[in-house]
Structures are given as C-alpha cells and as structure tokens.
Amino acid sequence: MAEPLRIALAGLGTVGTGVIRLIDTNREMIAARAGRPIEVVAITARDRGKDRGIDLSSYVWVDDMHAMAKRADVDVVLELVGGSDGPALTLAREALEAGKGFVTANKAMVAHHGLELAELAAIRNAPFAFEAAVAGGIPVVKSLREGTAANALTRIYGILNGTSNYILSEMERTGADFDEMLQAAQDQGFAEADPAFDIGGIDAAHKLAILAAIGFGTRIDFDAVRTEGITKVSASDIAQADALGYVVRLVGIASLFGEGDDRRLLQRVRPCLVPFRHPLAAVTGPTNAVVAEGDFSGRLLFQGAGAGDKPTASAVVADLIDIARGQSGAPFSVPSGALVQCVPADPGDRVGRDYLRFTVADRTGVLAELTAAMRDANVSIESLIQHGRDKDGGEVQVAMVTHDGPENCVSKALELLEGSPNLTAPPLVMPILKD
Ligand SMILES: NC(=O)c1ccc[n+]([C@@H]2O[C@H](COP(=O)([O-])OP(=O)(O)OC[C@H]3O[C@@H](n4cnc5c(N)ncnc54)[C@H](OP(=O)(O)O)[C@@H]3O)[C@@H](O)[C@H]2O)c1
Known part of the structure; x- marks a missing residue:
C-alpha cells in the first residue's frame, strides 16, 4: 500500500477524541477507501495530564x-x-505557509478568515478543507461544492444550530417558555455554559456565510449576515404560530437578487414561521437541515446530526480521505481569485409574508391604531388573533399575519407605531418561510 497520510492533531476535546476513535475503529476500511493509511503522528492539547477517556499512550505528544x-x-x-x-x-497560517494540508471544523475561523486561508492554500498549493465546520455530520460542503456544481443556486437555507432548534422544538412540545427550555438544553448537554453564540444566531451565521460563499461562488462576507436570535420568541408566539399552521424555527437564509453584475446577496439568520407541510417543520431536537435550490436540481434537502463527537469526526475524516486520495478541490468551489464580491441586498426588498406580534394595553382603540398603521404603510393583513387579558390584567397580545408584500412596508408600519403609548413591549416580527 502507498505511503500513509500523516496527521498532526491539535485539540483533543469532543471532536479531537472522536477523530482518534473513528480512525482507530475504521482503520482498514478508511485505508482501503483512501488508497493509503491515515496515521496520526502527533497530538496536542492544553493539558497533557487530562483524562480524555481514550488511551493516547501510543501517540507522540x-x-x-x-x-x-x-x-x-x-x-x-x-x-x-x-x-x-x-x-x-x-x-492555520503556519501550516499552510509550510505547505502542509490544513483541515478544520472551526466555523468561526472559516467565516472570518476563510478567504485569506483559501488564498494562502492556493499560493502554497496545499489542501484546505472544512467539511465539519458546517452542520456537523451532514456532508453539505461537499454536496454544494461537487454535487450541485452544475446548477445556478438561487437560495440556500436551513436549520444550522442544533441548540436553538432543540429549544424551539421543546418549547413547541411542552408549551414551556424560553428560559426553562434553555436550562433543559444545558442539562441535556445540548447547550454550552455560555450559549450566547447559539441562541443569538451567531453560530448559524458563521455556517450560513460559509454555505453562501460555496453555493454562490461569492467572497465570504460574514459581516453582512443580519442576525437575530431566539431569545424574544415566547411560548405564546409558538402557540399562535401553531394555531395558524406553522412552527417556529431559527432559519439561516441566503438568497440572490438580481442578475449578472447587479446580483445582490441577502444573508439572514432569524426565527421564522415554517408551514407544517414544509420539510423543515419536521426537523426537531438538535438536528440540522440544509435546503439548496438549484435551477436544474430543484429543491434538495440534507438532514442529520449537526454536532457531536461521532458525526463531526465523520466529516473531518472524510476531508482527510479526500486529501489522501489527492482529491481536494477549491475550498469555496471556485478558485479564491474567482470568487465574486457581491453587494449585500437591502432587506427591505424582500417580498414575503410576515408574522407580527404586538403586546399592547388592553383598551379601546388599540386594534384600530394597529390596523390603521398597517393600512397607511400598505401592509395587507391576512389574519389577526387577539388573545384575552393575561392574568395580571392590562396587557394583551395581538398577532397578525400579512399577505405577500415588500418588507419595507412592514418596517414603515412599525415606524408609524413607534412611541405609541399603547405598545407595552417592542413588537416581534418573524418572516413566514416561502415553500
Ligand atoms: N463539538 C461539536 O459537536 C462540534 C461540531 C462541529 C464543529 N465543532 C468545532 O470543532 C472545534 C473543536 O470543538 P470541540 O467541541 O471538540 O471543543 P472542545 O471539546 O472544547 O476541545 C477543544 C480542545 O482544544 C484544546 N485547546 C484549547 N486551547 C488550546 C491551546 N491554546 N493550545 C492547545 N490546545 C488547546 C483543548 O485542550 P484541553 O482539553 O487540554 O483543555 C481541547 O482539547 C471547534 O472549532 C468547534 O466549533 C465542534
């Protein structure tokens, strides 16, 4: 058999130890598929003495x-x-500078510095791969880079953060509020002690920026991702969505507007209402799912475990097998110099339906004020639900679903209502995912 591919592994936490276990468990099969053995020749982490639940004595520290x-x-x-x-x-810089291949599961680093690293990899003619950086075990990077390569993609979207999805789908199942389900996610090991990146949408935004660059051939632009987390979604929003035929999911959406040089890219992560019949509505718990819409392929759905030692190790080792085979292409699907700088689209240009939730004082004339603002901003209301007085009295929730219309009309309506003494809390707007 050919010479082994020799790996230096930095980081022996959840994913690092998962990779060692996977290479050990499937060693012969991996060698057969890669055409050569894959061998870990050096390892490191912060604390050499830590018990990691695996025997590392045969590895060079x-x-x-x-x-x-x-x-x-x-x-x-x-x-x-x-x-x-x-x-x-x-x-990453040292490895690529030295002409070594570089593999990572680090979405934050790829979202912020992926372009620089891809350029360096091209200069040094060194492989650079990051399948595990997006959606854990789902081979979506490879699928967009290779499987859909013949398509013009128009929209890429999905559930990209397992923690948020666990919280929202558990809120839906139990009727409990956000804080309680965040605690449950932490107790179950689905949420970090500091969950800010997960529930704030940042982690999903990292992954969305990477997918958009690969799928659209655009220069990665994490700063242009408009991000809103799930902390404002209440149990009553979920109940109202249910009554209207929707579930609430944190969805990252990247879509292209316009043609040719006029192409503009909208990248957004926010809680959305997903129709019961849409495949993303059935994605519950810590699962991830990505949808890509191609002009010839049609809608493709990729679904699976978005995190965890085994699924993430599976994606990491798939990259190593590609490198062992000599099959590593351009990290972002086209050579880094050919990636196009795409202007961010104005979110107001989006045409769609929205869910709006107002918390208002329970007095005469409030509904009239809300509907007048909608009329004056040219927002057409499809349905409206008003919930009775809450147990403390004095406040009610009004939920509306709009007809299709430009998003800037909804923004205009909210501007008209700004400062109204009838609004007792900031309104929440969630878009309704298009089929
Ligand atoms: N966990 C997942 O399910 C998952 C899924 C997809 C992608 N990822 C990505 O994979 C990467 C690793 O995640 P993880 O969950 O495995 O993290 P983790 O469990 O926290 O492990 C991190 C490892 O890095 C080591 N380390 C930290 N700082 C170091 C330093 N300065 N020098 C040397 N070693 C250092 C730690 O050493 P000690 O153990 O000695 O402290 C630990 O072994 C991250 O980029 C993450 O975003 C994770």
Missing part, C-alpha cells in the same frame, strides 16, 4: 502546538481547538 506545522513527518495539520482568532488562526 507535542507540547508546542505551533511546532506541529514545522515537523517534516507531517502532511496535514488538523485543527480542532476552536476560536475565530488566536492559536487556531496562527496554526
């Missing part, structure tokens, strides 16, 4: 992570440390 990139016996540096900058980024 390197104290200085950055020395890995310089080792002559290493072909590929595998970064499973995390963090958008800091040691992970330094290691």
Whole structure:
C-alpha cells in the first residue's frame, strides 16, 4: 500500500477524541477507501495530564502546538481547538505557509478568515478543507461544492444550530417558555455554559456565510449576515404560530437578487414561521437541515446530526480521505481569485409574508391604531388573533399575519407605531418561510 497520510492533531476535546476513535475503529476500511493509511503522528492539547477517556499512550505528544506545522513527518495539520482568532488562526497560517494540508471544523475561523486561508492554500498549493465546520455530520460542503456544481443556486437555507432548534422544538412540545427550555438544553448537554453564540444566531451565521460563499461562488462576507436570535420568541408566539399552521424555527437564509453584475446577496439568520407541510417543520431536537435550490436540481434537502463527537469526526475524516486520495478541490468551489464580491441586498426588498406580534394595553382603540398603521404603510393583513387579558390584567397580545408584500412596508408600519403609548413591549416580527 502507498505511503500513509500523516496527521498532526491539535485539540483533543469532543471532536479531537472522536477523530482518534473513528480512525482507530475504521482503520482498514478508511485505508482501503483512501488508497493509503491515515496515521496520526502527533497530538496536542492544553493539558497533557487530562483524562480524555481514550488511551493516547501510543501517540507522540507535542507540547508546542505551533511546532506541529514545522515537523517534516507531517502532511496535514488538523485543527480542532476552536476560536475565530488566536492559536487556531496562527496554526492555520503556519501550516499552510509550510505547505502542509490544513483541515478544520472551526466555523468561526472559516467565516472570518476563510478567504485569506483559501488564498494562502492556493499560493502554497496545499489542501484546505472544512467539511465539519458546517452542520456537523451532514456532508453539505461537499454536496454544494461537487454535487450541485452544475446548477445556478438561487437560495440556500436551513436549520444550522442544533441548540436553538432543540429549544424551539421543546418549547413547541411542552408549551414551556424560553428560559426553562434553555436550562433543559444545558442539562441535556445540548447547550454550552455560555450559549450566547447559539441562541443569538451567531453560530448559524458563521455556517450560513460559509454555505453562501460555496453555493454562490461569492467572497465570504460574514459581516453582512443580519442576525437575530431566539431569545424574544415566547411560548405564546409558538402557540399562535401553531394555531395558524406553522412552527417556529431559527432559519439561516441566503438568497440572490438580481442578475449578472447587479446580483445582490441577502444573508439572514432569524426565527421564522415554517408551514407544517414544509420539510423543515419536521426537523426537531438538535438536528440540522440544509435546503439548496438549484435551477436544474430543484429543491434538495440534507438532514442529520449537526454536532457531536461521532458525526463531526465523520466529516473531518472524510476531508482527510479526500486529501489522501489527492482529491481536494477549491475550498469555496471556485478558485479564491474567482470568487465574486457581491453587494449585500437591502432587506427591505424582500417580498414575503410576515408574522407580527404586538403586546399592547388592553383598551379601546388599540386594534384600530394597529390596523390603521398597517393600512397607511400598505401592509395587507391576512389574519389577526387577539388573545384575552393575561392574568395580571392590562396587557394583551395581538398577532397578525400579512399577505405577500415588500418588507419595507412592514418596517414603515412599525415606524408609524413607534412611541405609541399603547405598545407595552417592542413588537416581534418573524418572516413566514416561502415553500
Ligand atoms: N463539538 C461539536 O459537536 C462540534 C461540531 C462541529 C464543529 N465543532 C468545532 O470543532 C472545534 C473543536 O470543538 P470541540 O467541541 O471538540 O471543543 P472542545 O471539546 O472544547 O476541545 C477543544 C480542545 O482544544 C484544546 N485547546 C484549547 N486551547 C488550546 C491551546 N491554546 N493550545 C492547545 N490546545 C488547546 C483543548 O485542550 P484541553 O482539553 O487540554 O483543555 C481541547 O482539547 C471547534 O472549532 C468547534 O466549533 C465542534
């Protein structure tokens, strides 16, 4: 058999130990498929003495992570440390500068620095791969880079954060409020001690920016992703959505507007109302799902575990097998120099239906004020639900669903209502996902 592909592994946490287990468990099958063995020749993490639940005594431990990139016996540096900058980024630059292959599961780093790293990889003619950075075990990076390569994609969207999806679908199942279900997610190990990136939509935004670059051939633009998390979604929003025929999901959506040089890209992560009949409505718990719409392929749905040691290791090792086979293409589907700079679209240009929830004082004339603002802003209302007085009295919730219309009309209506003494809390707007 051919010479092994030699890996230096930085990071021995959830994913790093998962990779060691996977390579151990499926060693012969992997070698057969890769055409050569894949061998871990050096490992590192912060704490050498930590019990990681696996026997690491046969591996060479390197104290200085950055020395890995310089080792002559290493072909590929595998970064499973995390963090958008800091040691992970330094290691990425060192590895690629040294002409080593570089594989990572680090979505934050790829979203912020992926373009720079792809350029460096091209200069050094070194493979750079990050399948595990998006949607854990789902091979969606490869599917968009290769499987849909013949298509013009118009829209890529999906449920890209398992923690948020677990919280929202558990709120739906139990009727409980956000805080209670966040605690449950933490107790079950689905949410970090600091869940800010997950529930704030940032983690999903990292993944969306990566998918948009691959799917549309555009320069990655994380700063242009408009992000809103799930913290404002209440149990009553979920109940009202249900009564109207929807579930609430945190959805990342990247869509292209216009043609040719006039193409504009809208990237957004926010809670959406998803019709019961849409395949994303059935995605519950920590599962991820990605939908890609191609001009010839039609709608494609990819679904599976978005995180966890085993699924994520599966994606990491798939990248290593590709490199072992000599099959690593352009990381973002076209050479980095050919990626197009796409102007961000104005979100007001979106035409669609929205769910609006108002918390208002329970007095005469309030409904008339809301509907007058809608009329004056040219927003057409499809349905309206008013819930009775809550147990403290004095406040009611009014939920509306609009007909198809430009989003800037809804923004105009909200501007008209700004400062109204009848509104006792800021309104919540959630778009209704188009079929
Ligand atoms: N967990 C998932 O399900 C999942 C899914 C998809 C992608 N990812 C991505 O995969 C990467 C790793 O995630 P993880 O969940 O495996 O993280 P983790 O469990 O926290 O493990 C991180 C590892 O990095 C090591 N480390 C941290 N700082 C270091 C430093 N300065 N020098 C050397 N080693 C250092 C830690 O060492 P010690 O153990 O000694 O402290 C630990 O072994 C992240 O980019 C994450 O976003 C994770």
